[in-house]
Amino acid sequence: xxxxxxxxxxxxxxxxxxxxxxxxxxxxIEGDTSLLQSTFERILNLVSAExxxxxxxxxxxxxxxxxxxxITSGSIVLSEQISxxxxxxxxxxxxxxxxxxxxxxxxxxxxxxxVIKNTAAFVDSINSAIELANAGYLVTFGVKPSYPETxxxxxxxxxxxxxxxxxxxxxxxxxxxxxxxxxxxNDFYWNSGIFMGKLSTIKSxxxxxxxxxxxxxQNLKFENQNKISxxxxxALPDISFDYAVLEKSDNLALAELKSDWIDVxxxxxxxNVNPKDENGNVITGNVLINNVKNSYIYSSxxxxxxxxxxxxxxxxxxxxIMACRKDHAQDVKILHDKxxxxxxxxxxxxxxxYRPWGYYTCLNRGEGYQTKMICVHPGQKLSxxxxxxxxxxxxxxxxTAFVVLDNENHTIEAGGSIDIPxxxxxSLQNPYDTDLKVxxxxxxxxLLESDIxxxxxxxxxx
Amino acid sequence: xxxxxxxxxxxxxxxxxxxxxxxxxxxxIEGDTSLLQSTFERILNLVSAExxxxxxxxxxxxxxxxxxxxITSGSIVLSEQISxxxxxxxxxxxxxxxxxxxxxxxxxxxxxxxVIKNTAAFVDSINSAIELANAGYLVTFGVKPSYPETxxxxxxxxxxxxxxxxxxxxxxxxxxxxxxxxxxxNDFYWNSGIFMGKLSTIKSxxxxxxxxxxxxxQNLKFENQNKISxxxxxALPDISFDYAVLEKSDNLALAELKSDWIDVxxxxxxxNVNPKDENGNVITGNVLINNVKNSYIYSSxxxxxxxxxxxxxxxxxxxxIMACRKDHAQDVKILHDKxxxxxxxxxxxxxxxYRPWGYYTCLNRGEGYQTKMICVHPGQKLSxxxxxxxxxxxxxxxxTAFVVLDNENHTIEAGGSIDIPxxxxxSLQNPYDTDLKVxxxxxxxxLLESDIxxxxxxxxxx
Numbered sequence: 001x002x003x004x005x006x007x008x009x010x011x012x013x014x015x016x017x018x019x020x021x022x023x024x025x026x027x028x029i030e031g032d033t034s035l036l037q038s039t040f041e042r043i044l045n046l047v048s049a050e051x052x053x054x055x056x057x058x059x060x061x062x063x064x065x066x067x068x069x070x071i072t073s074g075s076i077v078l079s080e081q082i083s084x085x086x087x088x089x090x091x092x093x094x095x096x097x098x099x100x101x102x103x104x105x106x107x108x109x110x111x112x113x114x115v116i117k118n119t120a121a122f123v124d125s126i127n128s129a130i131e132l133a134n135a136g137y138l139v140t141f142g143v144k145p146s147y148p149e150t151x152x153x154x155x156x157x158x159x160x161x162x163x164x165x166x167x168x169x170x171x172x173x174x175x176x177x178x179x180x181x182x183x184x185x186n187d188f189y190w191n192s193g194i195f196m197g198k199l200s201t202i203k204s205x206x207x208x209x210x211x212x213x214x215x216x217x218q219n220l221k222f223e224n225q226n227k228i229s230x231x232x233x234x235a236l237p238d239i240s241f242d243y244a245v246l247e248k249s250d251n252l253a254l255a256e257l258k259s260d261w262i263d264v265x266x267x268x269x270x271x272n273v274n275p276k277d278e279n280g281n282v283i284t285g286n287v288l289i290n291n292v293k294n295s296y297i298y299s300s301x302x303x304x305x306x307x308x309x310x311x312x313x314x315x316x317x318x319x320x321i322m323a324c325r326k327d328h329a330q331d332v333k334i335l336h337d338k339x340x341x342x343x344x345x346x347x348x349x350x351x352x353x354y355r356p357w358g359y360y361t362c363l364n365r366g367e368g369y370q371t372k373m374i375c376v377h378p379g380q381k382l383s384x385x386x387x388x389x390x391x392x393x394x395x396x397x398x399x400t401a402f403v404v405l406d407n408e409n410h411t412i413e414a415g416g417s418i419d420i421p422x423x424x425x426x427s428l429q430n431p432y433d434t435d436l437k438v439x440x441x442x443x444x445x446x447l448l449e450s451d452i453x454x455x456x457x458x459x460x461x462x
Numbered sequence: 463x464x465x466x467x468x469x470x471x472x473x474x475x476x477x478x479x480x481x482x483x484x485x486x487x488x489x490x491i492e493g494d495t496s497l498l499q500s501t502f503e504r505i506l507n508l509v510s511a512e513x514x515x516x517x518x519x520x521x522x523x524x525x526x527x528x529x530x531x532x533i534t535s536g537s538i539v540l541s542e543q544i545s546x547x548x549x550x551x552x553x554x555x556x557x558x559x560x561x562x563x564x565x566x567x568x569x570x571x572x573x574x575x576x577v578i579k580n581t582a583a584f585v586d587s588i589n590s591a592i593e594l595a596n597a598g599y600l601v602t603f604g605v606k607p608s609y610p611e612t613x614x615x616x617x618x619x620x621x622x623x624x625x626x627x628x629x630x631x632x633x634x635x636x637x638x639x640x641x642x643x644x645x646x647x648n649d650f651y652w653n654s655g656i657f658m659g660k661l662s663t664i665k666s667x668x669x670x671x672x673x674x675x676x677x678x679x680q681n682l683k684f685e686n687q688n689k690i691s692x693x694x695x696x697a698l699p700d701i702s703f704d705y706a707v708l709e710k711s712d713n714l715a716l717a718e719l720k721s722d723w724i725d726v727x728x729x730x731x732x733x734n735v736n737p738k739d740e741n742g743n744v745i746t747g748n749v750l751i752n753n754v755k756n757s758y759i760y761s762s763x764x765x766x767x768x769x770x771x772x773x774x775x776x777x778x779x780x781x782x783i784m785a786c787r788k789d790h791a792q793d794v795k796i797l798h799d800k801x802x803x804x805x806x807x808x809x810x811x812x813x814x815x816y817r818p819w820g821y822y823t824c825l826n827r828g829e830g831y832q833t834k835m836i837c838v839h840p841g842q843k844l845s846x847x848x849x850x851x852x853x854x855x856x857x858x859x860x861x862t863a864f865v866v867l868d869n870e871n872h873t874i875e876a877g878g879s880i881d882i883p884x885x886x887x888x889s890l891q892n893p894y895d896t897d898l899k900v901x902x903x904x905x906x907x908x909l910l911e912s913d914i915x916x917x918x919x920x921x922x923x924x
Contacts, residue, residue, distance in 0.1 A: 016767075288797060288804075290793060290796050290797055290800065302780075302781055303782045303783065303801075303808050304782075304783045304784075304785070305478075305782065305783070305784045305785075305797040305800075305801065306784075306797075307785075307786040307790065307793035307794070307796060308787040308790045309787060312771065314785055319764055319765065320764060320765045320766075320767065321761075321776075321778055321783060322766075322767045322768075323766070323767075323768045323774075323776055323785065324768065324769040324770050324771065328770045331752060331753070331769035334752050335752055335767040335769050338750055338752065344765065346765050363825045363833070363835075364823075366859060366899065368859075368860070369859045369860065371835075371859075371901055373825075373833075393857050393877070395857070397828060397833070397905075398828060414830065414831070414905065415905040417879060417881075437828065439833055439901065439903055441859065441901055443876065443877040
């Protein structure tokens with residue numbers, strides 16, 4: 001068996017926690033690992049690391065690799081130049097896979113925006129469906145609905161056969177009445193978005209129903225670090241595999257996914273997945289409440305004090321605050337679209353950005369300067385680098401910095417400082433046991449993250 | 463005529479905009495001047511500056527003086543060691559005033575948390591009531607209610623005499639039904655909190671009904687800068703003049719205040735005083751809304767995006783976010799009390815602190831260090847000072863700094879930096895035409911604002 005993890009994401013529906021360059025699958029939504037890491041670890045029970053392909057896009061690939069390397073090495077990360085929904089991503093992944101896989105190889109395809117806690121039941125469900133896949137069916141996995149959720153798609157089961165069912169119909173997100181009807185009827189399942197089939201089955205169904213996508217994704221060139229090189233990628237339609245292929249196929253089987261399963265597609269589902277206090281609230285971070293009910297209050301840093309509200313979502317990240325009705329959590333998309341029109345920077349990156357060596361936080365910015373707090377974890381080192389357009393000035397706050405500046409070594413204790421002129425080759429390193437914290441003042445008319453020439457990097461980012 | 467402006471305040475009900483050390487009367491709530499400044503300018507139409515006494519407390523006195531000096535010099539600012547509500551403040555002010563005033567002098571006493579736009583009508587109303595004051599009455603001013611407000615106190619008018627009415631009764635904040643009844647009855651007025659009388663009248667009523675306060679405030683010592691020195695001040699009861707004296711007196715008259723009048727006592731009243739958009743919203747700062755109605759959204763800095771909410775108040779200041787129902791805006795006091803129990807720093811000062819020379823913003827803080835952005839306006843200069851417990855490191859971001867360090871002059875352009883060792887005598891000055899912005903990194907085991915020895919100060923703060 002091989003597996004494709006759909007690891008891209010737009011960071012829209014969980015904004016402002018989720019950002020374009022750091023979307024929800026990279027966040028620790030539940031527990032100590034990110035959704036991506038949890039998905040990867042779950043799949044490792046079925047497929048060895050080198051047979052797992054994660055597909056994402058250029059902006060997110062670095063963080064995806066970093067998170068997977070923290071679990072095990074050897075897995076493949078493909079990165080699209082541009083995100084184009086699941087149909088192009090799956091077509092490209094299949095093209096990569098077929099170079100090393102036989103036609104009868106079973107391919108498991110999983111999104112990574114789910115929380116699933118019962119791994120044993122998950123593994124069991126997948127294994128039970130192998131027979132259906134081997135019989136040439138495209139197997140979708142359905143979850144027995146526990147309540148009338150209006151935010152999910154539903155699949156109606158037909159007659160039972162083998163270890164599963166025929167598929168009678170797909171139904172997109174229903175209204176409340178219809179959802180209640182579905183739950184009562186007993187033959188409706190939530191569409192988990194997970195499916196599998198033989199490589200030959202998936203390919204032939206794809207070719208039959210979406211040849212315009214499938215054909216363009218043949219003979220792709222995979223560059224260094226598995227970046228997909230494909231000139232017409234931008235011309236591909238922005239369409240899901242479900243919509244382009246699955247819902248049209250008459251070669252489908254439905255298998256029940258017997259584990260727990262929650263799609264973390266909205267703030268409301270994030271609320272659902274978390275434990276509540278006695279008033280039905282999910283409270284995270286520096287929050288004070290008085291007479292608040294059935295709400296989700298999330299603070300990443302600053303104090304949030306709330307009184308007398310019910311059924312709201314209120315989220316603080318360092319540079320944005322979002323508030324909406326919990327039962328209208330899909331409105332976040334409307335806010336996101338409006339902010340996109342205004343080219344709001346809050347959609348792209350967080351104020352605090354995580355790197356392999358630690359993290360930095362933007363403190364303030366003005367015409368010709370920018371100030372950051374940089375934290376380098378023990379034993380870590382930023383790349384040996386230079387900048388064409390900015391000078392830097394470092395003041396050590398905590399710990400001790402080891403700086404190499406134009407081949408000269410400097411050891412700088414807390415309180416000390418050093419100037420890094422434009423074009424000087426320099427590196428910042430923390431060879432000690434405690435975090436190193438440094439204030440960096442950048443000066444220059446051009447202040448871009450991309451103005452960085454790397455000469456050597458312990459995380460292979462040169 | 464002389465006037466007492468009650469300029470103290472606890473910063474409770476408009477938290478987080480209002481803080482203990484920078485409460486609402488110092489804020490620009492409406493228009494370009496603070497409530498204190500607007501009040502002072504209004505009274506200047508009746509009383510000359512040197513006959514106006516503003517009474518506040520030690521923590522706020524510096525900012526009160528600064529704001530009044532921006533209008534005119536020569537007025538008196540009294541500062542209590544500790545705030546004790548209006549009865550002790552008025553008793554102390556009377557004691558100060560009687561040294562220079564005759565018994566027949568008329569004293570006008572005004573709070574400064576009102577918005578009054580029609581100054582002519584205000585002046586006219588006060589002047590019309592002088593006859594009543596001269597006749598020996600304690601004159602309260604009432605406002606014809608325009609709607610059944612439950613947040614105000616009411617005064618019922620008795621028979622008409624002179625230019626006013628007798629007072630039938632005081633009624634504290636009524637419930638909705640009672641407020642509606644009051645408005646219909648036509649003889650109820652909102653209690654404006656403004657009153658006046660001859661010095662002898664006020665003194666004799668005070669002595670009659672609250673001798674325990676009045677007597678203790680005789681023969682006070684007024685120190686340098688008019689700080690009230692009174693050893694037992696702390697032992698005085700925390701009680702309002704209305705409650706201690708006014709409501710008990712049988713020597714009262716009611717005069718109508720014919721101007722507009724809004725008591726800015728809560729977020730809801732602040733909402734009332736501001737212009738609304740077509741959906742009844744008051745929106746200030748960096749805010750994006752979608753389908754929001756009858757709400758007050760206030761951003762001091764970071765983006766607030768709100769969807770689908772009605773009747774809420776949502777306020778962001780740099781270090782705190784507050785959300786509550788607009789019609790339960792008094793709940794802010796509950797939040798404030800809970801934060802007080804936790805000794806929350808967000809009650810004391812803002813992250814950005816205004817000073818006579820400009821302002822500073824706290825950027826971050828850790829064990830043994832603190833980082834600030836300091837902005838010095840053109841022509842301004844911080845005091846010549848030293849610190850016993852911290853070193854400082856300054857990096858110039860914008861403009862040019864003129865620094866004197868242990869009698870040596872340094873001119874530092876943007877990008878440059880300088881170390882200020884512990885105990886070194888130094889000053890930071892901006893003799894140029896544009897703002898000077900500096901990053902200050904403080905290092906030391908004790909990092910307190912109070913660790914400052916001032917040798918010379920152009921704002922008389924030595």
